[in-house]
Amino acid sequence: MKGSTYRRCYCRDAETGKPLGKSCPQLKTRKHGTYSIRQELPACEDGSRRAFNRAGYTTLKEAQADLDHIRSLLGIPDSDDPEGQTAIAEMLEQVADEKSPIPAIEETRRRFNTGQQLIGRLTVADWLDRWLAAKRVRKSTVKRYASDVRVHLKPRIGHVRIDRLRVSHIAEMFAAIEDTNAKILEGNALRRTALAELTAVPWKGLENRARRKAMKAAVDDMPPFRKTTGPTARRHIRSTLRAALNDAITEQIITFNPAAYVKLAAAQKPKALLWTAERVAKWEETGEKPSPVMVWTPEQVGAFLDFVTEDRLYGMWHLIAHRGLRRGEACGQPWSETRLDSGSVTVSSQLVPEGADVEESTPKTASGFRIVALDDGTTAALKTHRARQEAEREKWGEAWVDTGRVFTNEDGTWLHPDRVTDLFERLVTASGLPPIRLHDLRHVAATLMLAGGADMKTVQEMLGHSSITITMDIYASVLPELAKEAAEAAAKLVPRQVRNPPAHASLTQEAS
Incomplete structure (x- = not known):
């Protein structure tokens, strides 16, 4: 395949304003103009020609280095591998169109030999969309995955290229979730206080009604009550991301799963408590449950x-x-x-x-x-x-x-x-x-x-x-209470005439 480097001139005619191009009298001087490269690529499936073009090199050495780089990339597939040659050509065509850096030779060789995408332009958001669409699990599970992706993963790390995703990106995401939680709690507290103040204002009287109207308008302008993303939800988010990245490894898109190395605080699961007489009495008085699990x-x-x-x-x-x-x-x-x-x-x-x-x-x-x-x-x-x-x-x-x-x-x-x-x-x-x-x-x-x-x-x-x-x-937490009940039941089986001996009984026996 033919490849070449050449100079370009961007000077214009003083009268007409048209580019001089190769007719510029200064183009032959060593420091005038910039260098460009052109490398023929394998033809398209329909036989049409395509080439890699890039301009703007200030020295011949830089231009020749990139041209040699491109030729080395084209030499990765065997001569009898038309599919491989097409894949490399499409990669170089995309690099030229986007004016992005030319991929490293060894990294491209590794990706080529392992069947991975040759150019890492896939973002986390792109992969999560593709992963969700292909997921074949129960609908409730997919629904939870989709919620994690929509609410947390895509807004916070979706822009990151999947091959450049690091543990630090994910850790920063969870730190941002914690910051959002703090803001939600603060907003909920302010709204709760405002509602309490509004409730305390009497309805009667023009002044009170005007005050209530102003306070209600202020409450309506506040953010609504919102739920925070608790420890269990954060672990679900990490689990969703880890599952998605594991499948990306299976498809040889990446080789490392950073989500597996992100540490989160252990979620404190609510303990099951027995509805003892004391707890029932307190519930009847306050209406509050001692634990979510009773x-x-x-x-x-x-x-x-x-x-x-x-x-x-x-x-x-x-x-x-x-x-x-x-x-x-x-x-x-x-x-x-x-x-x-x-x-x-x-x-x-x-x-x-x-x-x-x-x-x-x-x-x-x-x-x-x-x-x-x-x-x-x-x-x-x-x-x-x-x-x-x-x-x-x-x-x-x-x-x-x-x-x-x-x-x-x-x-x-x-x-x-x-x-x-x-x-x-x-x-x-x-x-x-x-x-x-x-x-x-x-x-x-x-x-x-x-x-x-x-x-x-x-x-x-x-x-x-x-x-x-x-x-x-x-x-x-239930077992000790059951053991207590069993102990009391066993104690009642023992016949006693005096259930509660006086506290001074032992002292009386010692004195006698």
Whole structure:
């Protein structure tokens, strides 16, 4: 392929203003004009010619060095590799169009030999878009990935070339998130204070009404209440980025995953607490829950189940409270995997909310596939539920939708998990019991087993946790309280005539 260096002149005729070009009388002088290079590239697929052109070199030596550089790049593919030659030509064509630096020879050779993109123009945002579009996982997972990408990753590091992404870029991103959190907390506090001041102003009187109007206008101009990005959310963001960059390594776009080396503060998971009499009394007084994760005592569980005995989904509440199925698992449990004669259910599917719709999915983790033994009371509750469902089927006739699920709407259609949660919360409120979430009813099942003497491994397998560490972390705060209750129950078995001997009894014995 032909290549050459030559001088260019940018002088213009004094009268016409036209470029003199090669006719300039000074072009032959050594210091006049600039040098340019032109290198023929492999032809396009349609046979048309293309070339690498670059101008502006001040010395012949600089121009010749770049021309030799380009020839070395063109020599990377073998002569019998037309696809490789085309790839190098397209790379050089892009470099010429963008007037960007010519890629290093050894780096280009490494990328060429490993099948990577030859020119690193792919940004983090470009890759994240491509990665999300190709991701084939459950919709809820993709939705979480997309949220992390849209809200945090693309706005903060999307402009960085993916091959130049460093640990420092990601660390700075999380530092910026922390700064944003501080601003959100400050804004929320200011708005909360302003609302409190507005509430304190009386309604009566022209002066008060004018003052309220001005204060309300000031509140409306403030930013709305916003949620901060907490430790758990930050770990999710890092997890999303790490997964995306791991796939980029698999496709040989990059060779290093900086997200794997970013350290974040450990997320403090809320501890499960038992609704003891003291905590119930404080809740009744203040309305505050001691922890986001609260667990009923066996007596409170019994009171709730007694309250909902006539509810058409009583069998579901009983099953979750005693056997600890997840919400989606209970909604998706098929009769074909429910064996009431032998007393067991096989958890193999779940229903997942997608806005107003519902989709079927596999259990949350591999350990979610499990066989759960049923106690006699739960078996009886499910048999009663089956009889109720058969009555509903007869009532609806041909309009009945046979989904094969244990728990359904009255017409046989799938239950929406979010509506099941709403119903549970209404039932808890109506019962007058201290509040728990539907997911906490699953914790109740674990607590009942622990109180009954089951070991932690058995509880882990029943709940479908992927690790016993997860089980122990959740219930570490519940166990001492259960042990206290067990100790008190054991102490009551010992007959005593004097329950609380006087404090001075030992001193009296010593004196005698």
